[in-house]
Amino acid sequence: MSALPYWPAAMDLKTAAAYCGLCADTFKKVCPVKPLQFTQSARGERYLRSSIDDWLAMLDPNKQNAAPKRKFGERIYGGHGEAGRA
Numbered sequence: 001m002s003a004l005p006y007w008p009a010a011m012d013l014k015t016a017a018a019y020c021g022l023c024a025d026t027f028k029k030v031c032p033v034k035p036l037q038f039t040q041s042a043r044g045e046r047y048l049r050s051s052i053d054d055w056l057a058m059l060d061p062n063k064q065n066a067a068p069k070r071k072f073g074e075r076i077y078g079g080h081g082e083a084g085r086a
Contacts, residue, residue, distance in 0.1 A: 010036065010046035019052060031055065 007019055017027035033055050035045035
């Protein structure tokens with residue numbers, strides 16, 4: 001089994017785009033995360049992996065926004081289900 005790739009905490013444009021599975025041009029167009037400016041040149045810009053992760057998580061259509069469903073019997077027995085009655 002091969003090891004997973006190493007993704008640094010602060011990535012340049014090309015690496016950040018690859019992390020998202022996008023080309024650099026598409027990444028710049030769609031990603032709202034702004035890079036940090038470590039130096040005065042464009043080469044000094046770095047995208048924080050944690051900020052990219054937050055952005056990607058917001059895009060997840062599988063994310064459940066609703067409150068978790070109650071288990072059978074929770075309302076009847078004071079919110080503790082079957083185990084709460086014992």
